[in-house]
Amino acid sequence: MKSKIYFLGLITLLFISCKKEAPIKVTTDDFCAAVDTVTGIMVHDIFSPPVASRIYLYPNVAAYEIMAQNSTKYNSLQGQLKGLDSIPKLDSKSGVNKNLAALIAHIEVSKQLIFSEESLEKYRDSLYEKWGSENQKEFDVSKEYALKVVDRIKMWMGKDNYKQTRTASKFSVYANQPGRWQPTPPSYMDGVEPHWGEIRTLVMDSASQFKPKAPHPFSIDKNSAFYKEAKETYDTGNLISKKLIEVEKTKSKLIPEESAIATFWDCNPYATVTQGHMMFAKKKNTPDAHWINITKIALKKSKSDFETTVFAYTKTSIGIFESFISCWDEKYKTNVIRPETYINQYIDENWRPQLQTPPFPEYTSGHSVVSSCSAIILTGIFGDNFSYVDDSEIPFGLPKRSFNSFKQAAAEASISRLYGGIHYRAAIENGVEQGNNIGNYISNKLKMLKK
Template sequence: MKAKIFLLGIVILFLTSCKKEKSIVITANDYCSAVDTVTGIMVHDIFSPPVASRIYVYPNVAAYEIIAQNSNKYESLQGQLKGLDSIPVLDPKSGVNQKLAALIAHMEISKQLIFSEQALEKYRDSLYEKWGSENQKEFEVSKDYALKVVDRIKAWMGKDNYKQTRTFPKYSVHTDQAGRWQPTPPAYMDGVEPHWGEIRTLVMDSASQFKPKAPHPFSTDKNSLFYKEAKETYDVGNEMSKKLLAIENAKTNVIPEESAIATFWDCNPYATVTQGHMMFAKKKNTPDAHWINITKIALKKTKSNFETTVFAYTKASIGIFESFISCWHEKYRTNVIRPETYINLYIDENWKPQLQTPPFPEYTSGHSVVSSCSSIILTSIFGDNFSYIDDSEIPFGLPKRSFQSFKQAASEASISRLYGGIHYRAAIENGVVQGTNIGNYINSKIKFFKSK
């Protein structure tokens, strides 16, 4: 009897040792959660819109390159994005869980680009502990491969001229030259990222490839195009103020549509609030974060799988990155005065826009460029007339808005700059053309899918 029990024990021990551990399951929701975590940290750290675009693009490219390894569907971006090559080859027999490795690479690259590293490390370490307990061997081999890719991406992004621009001189304000941009109230901040146009592009030939038509020549002549555009911004702002006052007097909660649009698309991480002698930041999404969240909304609605999720985030973030380089190159090349400054000097010294004026030159409108480019790219992924409900601004106390297409949303985001009093019409309309051209170029230039 004892011999039988002993043999049974050996058989059970043998079967247990031979039992194959289950593979770690990584879903599209896991990737979206990681992106959302990075977005939350960026809002806390108050990154400028151009820098935020850099924080989005490199982690997504890292993840994309991992899922493209040995894929029958997705084409590697090596040789397509400037300077990107030598991604470590993945042995199909290595036991690497590619979804897991892609998510690890995303988090590790993100950690290199933010300030609050501990917040991301806490999020990452909790996942590492979970994955290690599920399948230690698979976790370790996947992590090892991910870190090899991370090293390559770090070397690549380290050559994009970002570090060099940190040492370049600040923007010089020339108050003696009429028509040039000047710092605006209430914080009177220095010009943000005056050298962003010198960052290496990924797809465009150069920052000036899609240079928009020139802005109207500066003039204080009431018959000039420049004055007329400033007067339009002034008049629109006054009309909105009248509507808001009427609603306030009527004691209703109804907000004029133009005002609601302006507030929804504000996306100014530099907005400040003054209380007595204190001034503090009113933290908000950047335009990048808003469109990245729209990407997530589309992915959720279509119930996209992990690979499609990584692809969509990557293509969208490339468009956003290129848009900011192109737009910022134009902003500091033309140095156009903001409506608030012009109107206070030449039309009405007491006028204020509904939105706080962001701390950089006026031409072209950044939101117009980024939104138009993003709408072109997302349309290429999800199709025309893709209706959705945008809840991006709920964390900041704003209601949802419904859209029938990405292009409708981009159009609304663009005109919001006129309603908000922070841009002239030319900067909006020419910014739309600029962003549309960038989006179309990325669609035609970058090959994400292998030929069938």
Template sequence: MKHLKFGIYSFLIMAILASCSKPAESIQVSPELFHKSVDKVMEIQIHDIFSPPVASRIFVYPNIAAYEILAQKSSKFKSLVGTVNELTAIPKVDSTQQVNLELSALIAHMEVSKSLIFSEEKMEVLQDSLYNVWEQANKVEFDASKAYAFDVVNHIKQYMSTDNYNQTRTMAKFTVDTDDPTRWQPTPPSYMDGIEPHWNKIRPFLLDSAQQFKPEPHPEFSLDKDSKFYEELMEVYNVSQNVTEEGDESEPVQIARFWDCNPFVSVTRGHFMFATKKISPGAHWIGITKIASRKTNSNVEETVNAYTKTSLAIADAFISCWDEKYRSNLIRPETVINQHIDPDWLPILQTPPFPEYSSGHSVVSGAASVVLTEIFGDNFYFEDDTEIPFGLPIRSFKSFYDASTEAALSRLYGGIHYRAAIDNGLKQGKNLGHFAADKLNL
């Protein structure tokens, strides 16, 4: 009996020791955590009021960091080194360490994002909440994955520092030519300076140069009633008049407001002026990327791939578009109509603070729609709920191209772009998108 009791005790002790020495399970990283990180970046961008071009830069670098980490062991997606301009190989993962690459990718995404925003503490709230859970779940794996993520983060930060962004912060403001009636002038109500006049000096990601997809020239400025420019000017005026008569619930007004995406909207109340915060055009298409990834039940690799390649096209679209904006430096419809047709006329949307040609929404939407179509397929029906936080209803689209066409046309309904800026801008964006898709082997 004594021997039996001793055997039972020995068995129990060995079982306890075995359970204590059992390795902790690997930390699971879901696609939803990447969506959560992207959503947090979007929320902070709105709070910090980044311009549309700068917002595109904030999205693309964190995605590159996450993508490059995952590409090391991916059988489906290859590194962007040799494809993205001047990008060099990230540090290799040490196979002797217990590194979870999906975890490292998510940590790198959050950390690079934090370095590009103003309100760092808002990102830290998300980081801390996740870090506490991961540390409790598997401290060894978390520590190793975090250490590796920071090695990659430092590498990407070094790469970021050479894109000329810091240099453009010290360059001169845009000079308005008040003597030339064809040139852009600041618009009401805040009469802001032209934003990011030197954005064409930012290093492109996939393009050979900012001028690579320069659009055809816009119609020459003319107040001759038989001219193409005057025809387009009156189209803006007449469309807005019809839209106003139909009321706020009309389809054109709903379309204009759904795609407004202007982070610089100013509201005047008596002697006070304040901003209403919205997402940027690029952020709207990042939101559509999230919708498509969720609809297709994309895994972590596929989700990061979609975010990365769409954000690359969007970032280059802004560089391409802004290059044309400050080259053509065309006056906005609001200014011409107020000066020569109707001094009391106001567009449905507030005119954003930069030159007219070409339309940023059109270029960005064209580029994003091509890349998303290559990733998820044509005739991809989706319901766009991106604008719900801003009090706007869901809109449905038969395809990404369908959405890009509506986004471009929204600028005419909104009264802030001529037809040429919309049509040629959409063509400019799609040409860029096809180039990006080919270069990325989509």
């Protein structure tokens, strides 16, 4: 009897030892959660919109390059993005789990680009422990390959001129030159990222390839185009203020639509609150974060698979990155005065915009450029009449908004800058055209999908 029990036990042990561990499952939800984690850290760390675009870009490209290895549907971006080549090749017999390696690469590259590394390490380590317990061998070989790709991406991103711009000169303000940008209340910050136009482009020939139409010449003549546009911003702000006062008087819960639109698309990480002698920053999304979240919403609604998820995030982040380079190049070449400064000096010294004016020159509107470009790219991926509910601002106390298409959302984001009192119409309309041109160019030039 004992020998029989011993024999059965031996058979059981042999069965267990020979049983293969199941592959580690990495899903769309897992990748979206990693992107959301990075977004949360960026909001906490308060990165400028241009720098945020860089933080989204490189981790997504790293993940995409792994996903595209031996893919029947997607082409590598090697040779398509400036300076990107020689990504380590993946042996199909290596046992690497591509989805797992892509997510590991995303997390590890992200860690190189943020300030609060401990927060991301805590998130990463919990995943590593989970994956190791599920299938240690597969996790180890996938991580090993991912880190090789990470090293290559780090070399690539280290040559984009970002480090050089960290030590470049600050933006010079010339108070005696009318029409030039000046720091604005309440924090009167220096101009943010004045050298961002010097960052290496990826797809565009140069930062000025899609240079917009010139802004209206500065003038205080009441018959000039510049004055009339400033007056339009002023009048629009006053009209919205009257509506808000009426809401307060009647104790109505219906916020004026223009005010709701302006607030929803504010996306100013530099907004501050003053209490007595104390000033502290509000925590807000950047325009990049808002459109990256819209990408997630579209992915979830369309029930996209893992490969489509990485593809959509990557292409959208490329468009956002290029948009900020193009827009910032124009901002610091034209140095157009903000409406708040102009109106206070030449129309009404007591006027204040609904939104706090961001700390950089006016022309063109960054949200208009980025939103229009993102809408073009997302429309190309998900279709022209893709309706969705945008919950991007719920963490910041704002309600959802519904849209019938990405282009409708981009149009609303653009006009929000007039409603908020932080841009003139020319910066908005010409910014939309600028963004459309960038989006169409990227969509046509990048060959990410195999025929």
